[in-house]
Amino acid sequence: MAKYVLFEGAPGYALFERISGGEQIDQQNFKLQGQFLDFKRFCKIVQLRAFCPFSSAENALENIIDLSEGMLTTTLKEFLELNVPKDGEAVLGVAEDKLAVSIRDDLNFKVERSQTVNELIRGIRYHFGTFLKQMSGESFQLENILIAQRGLAHAYSRSKVKFNINKADNMIIQSICLLDHLDKDVNTFSMRLRECYSRHFPELSRLVPDHLTYANCVHLLGPRSQIGPDTLPELSKLLESSEKAQQVLDAAKLSMGVDLSEIDLRSIEQFSKRVVRLAEHRFLIQKYLHSRMNEVAPNLSALIGEVVGARLINHAGSLTNLSKYPASTVQILGAEKALFRALKSRGNTPKYGHIFNSTFISKAKLKDKGRISRYLANKCSIASRLDAFGDFTTSVFGTFMKQQVEDRLHFYETGQAPKKNIDVMKEAIRHLQPSTTTQKRSPLPLSSPSPSHKKRKTLSSSDEPHEKKDSKKDSKKDRKKDSKKDSKKDSKKDPHKDKDTHEKKDKEHKTKKHKKT
Incomplete structure (x- = not known):
């Protein structure tokens, strides 16, 4: 049972200690809920042990954003290490699931997340102002808490709207x-x-x-x-x-x-x-719409067209949601009613949804429509991932993938085998390298680069190493081929040498086994 309860408010972090007994508190226990409304009775259940105020409004906003994502901040970590006893028996009650997991992993505390903790936090939130007034004295005013809550709420919502990843689409x-x-x-x-x-x-x-x-x-x-x-x-x-x-x-x-x-x-x-x-x-x-799609999702618009790509983004909700879908889901986006009707009646499931409006499926024959829709959905999922998570905005990959779909249609008609995907992507990267320096998506300031972008290497800076690696690989392959040819020639000239070498190897292997035994 939780002896300590963590409360995160607009003024700062507060740690409460549970005084009274070990009875469970739930929504059906109306006697205890009645005690929560009276501050004198509630003080007999819970007492304020420690309080850590935020230094500024910016500090409060940073801490609240980290808590909403389930991250343990440095101020909260130091506050808990100072005030929670490390005897191993103390249990900390936390409201959020993600925050409870991070506290348990980083600080090795016993964490409880239950309905009893929720009811205690609800009572603490109701009497939080009076707890702070009792601790600080008569100079404290309850209106300051309301002003802090309102200001923090406006700042938090403004930051969420400002840094919305879906605002582009x-x-x-x-x-x-x-x-x-x-x-x-x-x-x-x-x-x-x-x-x-x-x-x-x-x-x-x-x-x-x-x-x-x-x-x-x-x-x-x-x-x-x-x-x-x-x-x-x-x-x-x-x-x-x-x-x-x-x-x-x-x-x-x-x-x-x-x-x-x-x-x-x-x-x-x-x-x-x-x-x-x-x-x-x-x-x-x-x-x-055409200009916006060429800016936000150039590969998808080059592959399947601006209107069909926009319909896919609209149905998924955002470009990031579309990039998270597998190709089988992208294939039947827009045909959910037909899918569930087919599953209910045990009939044939639909082969395509919004993808049907593309020109590739209208070009294909009736027997090849299902295969080309599956192939096109695969390319659409790759193009959406490149547009959503790529460092550069370019339509080179989309044009090359469009050519791949056309080659696949030609293969279904004539039987002529298309190029491999690896060769096509290598050719696309070669076309991409001269234009990457001018088409960066979001250039970062030189003073404070983010660690996630440090790990990523731009294509323009890695042109020479790739060429060197390719030359090394080619030289290694040529050496291997020459050695194989020489060994084949030697085996053709004197086959008795091969037998002698095999016999020697068998003897060595047997001696090693005997030594191990």
Whole structure:
């Protein structure tokens, strides 16, 4: 049972000692819970043993961030070593699981994590201000604790938002969702515009099948009676053919449509303007999505395309989540309903999800669609890991992997064996080496480099050693080949020598065995 309880608050660390007996405290023990509300009764159960305040707001923020990740800080370690007795019988109650594991591993303390400890910490949190006031005196004010809690909460949330690893791909997720909504809206509004204007000019819907050009034509032409030879040059520019523009003029003269009032025609023109603006806005968002994907996930966008890559990131939640998925999960992302339906009915599971929209699967034959989707999902998982955890932003690996997928499609059709993956990656690294010096993802300051980045070697700095290693390996291989050839020649010349050498080796082996026995 925990005799000491650790409490982490906004003012600092506090260590409480449990005084009263060993009965268990749980949520159903209402008598003890009633005692927790009264400070005089609660003092008979728990007493404040030691308190370590934070030196500044920055120090408090650093300690809270480390505690949220389950790390044991130096201040907490020194505080526990000073105040917790090392007799081996003292048990420390801790609220967090990760922190309890780190305390047990680093300090070799007996740590308890139970419902009794949670109830004690809940009572300590309720009376923490009065404990500090009793210890410090009348000069202490309870409002200072509330101010410290509020300031620490704002600073902690600000740091979490600032150092969010998913902030780079949040805009990709939002833009692909907005693009899907705009596609639906533009389609529904353009169909509604066709229905409204086809009462006045029904032949135009047959002559102009594209929605955006149809909306521009409605905005340009207006009422059917005003269509004449003056509108022919502008209409030919819009339709990109003079013959199609002449057909529209001829159809306007012999149209079977009904005349509309000026108010109806004006509302149709305004509606056509809105449709054109929505289509232009959709084009701008798509352009932004392409540029953002080339910055955040260049290998994935080069391999499978910007739109399909953005859909995969959106479905996974972030680029880091997508990089953690295996290739089998990436293959069926977006087809979860079909998967569970197949598992329930014991039918065939789906072969692809969002990957189906890529051009590789549409190029493949029906019998090869499953194999190429499996191969493409494997390459997508590699590309996402390179984009998420790579030191440099480059699309070289994505272009080479795209060529690998095309070669695999050619292999399924003709039977010609593609290159090995090792050879392709070596060639990609050779292409990458001249451009690594200008495409660093996040250059670190020279004054305080992080230890994790020290271990990583940039590709530009390791060009010469790789070449030397390759030359050494080639020379070793040539020596081995020459020695093998010489041994083969010697064995062909005098086979009796080989027999003598084998007999000598057998005798030596037998003598060694006898000595061991």
